[in-house]
Amino acid sequence: MSRPVPSVAVRPHVCTACSLLCDDVQVRVDGERVVSVEPACPKAVERLTSTAIAATCAVGGKAADYERAVAAAAELLAAAKMPVVTGLQYATVAAMRAAIELAERLGATIDPIDDRGRSGEFAAVQSVGAVTATLGEIAARADLVVNWFVDPVATHPRLRERLGDSPTLGAATGATRQWIDVATKLQATDAAESARVLRALLQDAPLDEQRAETTAGVPLAKWRDLADQLAAAKYVAFVFDETTLGVDDRDDQRRLAKVALAELVAALHQHTRCVALPLAPGGNLAGVRQTLTWQTGFPGAVTFASGAPEYHPDEATGQQMLARGEADAVLVVGGDPLGKHSTWSPTARDAFCSTPTIVIDSTDTATRQAAAVALAVRPFHIAEAGSVFRTDGVALPLAAAVDSHLPSCEQVLRDIAAALLSRGG
Ligand code: SF4
Numbered sequence: 001m002s003r004p005v006p007s008v009a010v011r012p013h014v015c016t017a018c019s020l021l022c023d024d025v026q027v028r029v030d031g032e033r034v035v036s037v038e039p040a041c042p043k044a045v046e047r048l049t050s051t052a053i054a055a056t057c058a059v060g061g062k063a064a065d066y067e068r069a070v071a072a073a074a075e076l077l078a079a080a081k082m083p084v085v086t087g088l089q090y091a092t093v094a095a096m097r098a099a100i101e102l103a104e105r106l107g108a109t110i111d112p113i114d115d116r117g118r119s120g121e122f123a124a125v126q127s128v129g130a131v132t133a134t135l136g137e138i139a140a141r142a143d144l145v146v147n148w149f150v151d152p153v154a155t156h157p158r159l160r161e162r163l164g165d166s167p168t169l170g171a172a173t174g175a176t177r178q179w180i181d182v183a184t185k186l187q188a189t190d191a192a193e194s195a196r197v198l199r200a201l202l203q204d205a206p207l208d209e210q211r212a213e214t215t216a217g218v219p220l221a222k223w224r225d226l227a228d229q230l231a232a233a234k235y236v237a238f239v240f241d242e243t244t245l246g247v248d249d250r251d252d253q254r255r256l257a258k259v260a261l262a263e264l265v266a267a268l269h270q271h272t273r274c275v276a277l278p279l280a281p282g283g284n285l286a287g288v289r290q291t292l293t294w295q296t297g298f299p300g301a302v303t304f305a306s307g308a309p310e311y312h313p314d315e316a317t318g319q320q321m322l323a324r325g326e327a328d329a330v331l332v333v334g335g336d337p338l339g340k341h342s343t344w345s346p347t348a349r350d351a352f353c354s355t356p357t358i359v360i361d362s363t364d365t366a367t368r369q370a371a372a373v374a375l376a377v378r379p380f381h382i383a384e385a386g387s388v389f390r391t392d393g394v395a396l397p398l399a400a401a402v403d404s405h406l407p408s409c410e411q412v413l414r415d416i417a418a419a420l421l422s423r424g425g
Pocket residue numbers: 015016017018019020021022025041042043044156157158159
């Protein structure tokens with residue numbers, strides 16, 4: 001007599017709730033749900049045990065079967081002259097490749113966005129470069145880590161542990177590492193100006209002391225102490241949130257702050273070894289940039305309108321194309337540009353709402369609710385399988401922790417492409 005298959009099991013899992021992609025996580029699953037997570041990182045628990053899953057497809061706001069929704073999506077895209085493909089933060093490399101192929105077939109623009117609707121900012125790296133390192137190298141070598149206007153305890157809760165500062169992992173390096181939190185310890189407010197002040201001090205360059213104290217918000221003596229501390233360290237690692245560095249969520253401010261940090265890192269190399277590790281949000285944002293770059297040559301804002309990939313970072317973001325009234329269809333692959341945390345302008349939001357949109361998502365977001373066609377997929381964090389990239393650029397295999405009756409994101413994109421092909425599109 002066969003025994004019943006237990007519905008509860010404990011499985012190893014790569015956590016994608018933040019971009020550290022901890023691969024030592026164990027999840028207890030019950031059917032299609034994760035019920036507990038070990039270690040109990042608060043962010044992982046919140047994300048992996050979420051039960052808010054959109055399991056049905058819809059066309060025109062009414063429930064529809066999968067085949068009808070795929071056909072409706074293909075019809076909308078086939079009719080568009082200038083479609084935009086966006087989202088992609090929560091997608092495996094295979095799904096991204098399918099999205100890029102679809103964008104190429106459509107002559108569309110493809111522009112990944114993060115949780116808050118922001119397109120990537122690459123001008124800083126392209127103009128001044130970046131000196132970075134893997135988590136492993138920083139864990140092994142850094143004796144000073146600077147939280148550069150970021151709060152990893154809130155955004156990447158196990159960062160310290162991943163860098164070897166837990167009792168178990170720390171024993172391997174034997175290093176005594178110092179951590180400095182610039183924003184909270186020194187009450188500094190302006191990341192770009194703070195980097196400029198430190199760079200000037202490290203380079204013994206002329207500095208307007210009054211202006212520095214006013215704009216960076218910190219007495220110069222404190223900056224001198226920090227500059228001395230940085231220069232005296234053997235290996236300094238700055239960690240920063242590449243999506244929020246700067247002020248007011250403005251792209252130009254993010255760019256200035258990233259350039260200033262890159263220049264500070266370069267200046268510190270006159271004294272010691274130094275790297276800057278970007279902390280991306282959760283999902284696979286590092287992966288989408290890698291995949292888009294190796295497939296098209298560019299990390300974002302790529303348009304296939306001419307038949308070949310072209311890069312227009314200051315013109316071809318999804319938000320800009322909508323705000324200018326150019327996009328006539330939008331395919332959102334996991335993203336919520338209409339959500340309450342979105343930084344999209346009212347003009348772009350209004351344009352989005354009056355443009356035919358297709359949303360592929362596993363959660364019932366405001367964007368999905370506004371979609372002409374909504375397609376349900378397996379939840380990325382617990383049920384997708386494929387390749388994902390950690391924030392330091394290391395690729396990891398993602399295995400599904402739970403079974404799902406829903407299709408993968410890659411499958412949905414390939415089914416839409418097949419439906420387009422059968423229409424002659
Ligand atoms: S630190 Fe990030 S990747 Fe690691 S368990 Fe917590 S949320 Fe998941």
